[in-house]
Amino acid sequence: MFYGIDLTSRLMLGTAGYPSPAVLRAAIAAAGAEVITVSLRREGAGGGAFRDILRESGCRTLPNTAGCHTAREAVTTARMARELFGTSWIKLEVIGHADTLQPDPFALVEAARILCAEGFEVFPYTTEDLILGEKLVEAGCRVLMPWGAPIGSGQGLQNRAGLRRMRGHFDGLPLVVDAGIGAPSQAAEAMEMGFDGVLLNTAVAAARDPVGMARAFGKAVAAGRAAHDAGLMPKRDMAVASTPVFGMAALS
Amino acid sequence: MRIDLNGAPVETAAATLAALIEERGLDAAAVATAMNGAFVPRPLRDRTALTEGARIEVLSPMQGG
Numbered sequence: 001m002f003y004g005i006d007l008t009s010r011l012m013l014g015t016a017g018y019p020s021p022a023v024l025r026a027a028i029a030a031a032g033a034e035v036i037t038v039s040l041r042r043e044g045a046g047g048g049a050f051r052d053i054l055r056e057s058g059c060r061t062l063p064n065t066a067g068c069h070t071a072r073e074a075v076t077t078a079r080m081a082r083e084l085f086g087t088s089w090i091k092l093e094v095i096g097h098a099d100t101l102q103p104d105p106f107a108l109v110e111a112a113r114i115l116c117a118e119g120f121e122v123f124p125y126t127t128e129d130l131i132l133g134e135k136l137v138e139a140g141c142r143v144l145m146p147w148g149a150p151i152g153s154g155q156g157l158q159n160r161a162g163l164r165r166m167r168g169h170f171d172g173l174p175l176v177v178d179a180g181i182g183a184p185s186q187a188a189e190a191m192e193m194g195f196d197g198v199l200l201n202t203a204v205a206a207a208r209d210p211v212g213m214a215r216a217f218g219k220a221v222a223a224g225r226a227a228h229d230a231g232l233m234p235k236r237d238m239a240v241a242s243t244p245v246f247g248m249a250a251l252s
Numbered sequence: 253m254r255i256d257l258n259g260a261p262v263e264t265a266a267a268t269l270a271a272l273i274e275e276r277g278l279d280a281a282a283v284a285t286a287m288n289g290a291f292v293p294r295p296l297r298d299r300t301a302l303t304e305g306a307r308i309e310v311l312s313p314m315q316g317g
Contacts, residue, residue, distance in 0.1 A: 039315065039317075043314075054313060063316070
């Protein structure tokens with residue numbers, strides 16, 4: 001449940017960097033995504049075609065504050081996005097460093113506090129830091145989105161132990177791994193760990209065949225979620241024979 | 253009056269933000285606006301007077317991750 005909305009598909013798909021609007025449209029469908037991320041920019045080429053895709057996709061839009069480096073910029077962008085997209089959902093990004101695109105935790109909490117008080121339903125792009133997560137929850141966030149790896153790096157889950165701790169610490173709170181996912185296996189792993197969703201963009205948009213990759217990610221996320229629900233077997237250090245010893249012939 | 257529209261200097265006869273949007277042929281319902289870094293909601297555009305050197309942003313839905 002993300003702010004009272006139950007989703008069948010737990011794959012949230014970014015819409016940037018596709019080879020063409022037609023490929024983007026087909027990728028959204030192939031992924032089975034119900035939530036797509038969008039941004040606000042000065043109108044460029046292809047703006048009209050993009051708005052058509054948003055309408056036709058039937059997806060819920062999750063506008064972002066990508067590129068904002070201060071709380072003030074992010075808050076203004078969020079207010080503009082709410083009016084334009086007609087949704088209170090906002091993927092809150094406040095970037096602290098240009099090379100890593102790591103969130104600025106202090107500005108993030110400041111912006112989250114302002115936006116939650118104004119009735120926004122905030123999806124903060126954060127790190128796996130537990131105290132930061134608690135401050136965001138205190139600010140009013142009912143979803144947290146820890147990074148897997150730096151945005152666009154495709155490195156997967158860089159800090160598994162930290163993500164596991166986060167999953168355990170925020171029991172019952174929807175957590176979405178956002179950023180750094182490069183392969184369907186990594187998305188499946190996040191879902192197996194008990195995360196409630198995965199948000200990705202570049203891994204699909206930059207694939208040789210984005211539509212095929214979107215389909216692969218859709219299946220991986222569904223498989224990982226089903227596996228988590230079914231309960232993974234405990235790991236052991238030593239072997240345990242699966243074939244029964246009882247009834248074995250004496251042949252020696 | 254000279255203002256800054258989406259990062260470019262512009263000479264305009266418009267007195268308000270709403271008039272500027274009309275003057276530029278922009279679709280008022282398909283954009284969100286800000287002046288000097290602060291959001292200007294749609295209903296307030298025709299009450300928002302432009303001032304010399306004002307920094308206006310007119311933004312549209314675009315692709316994003």
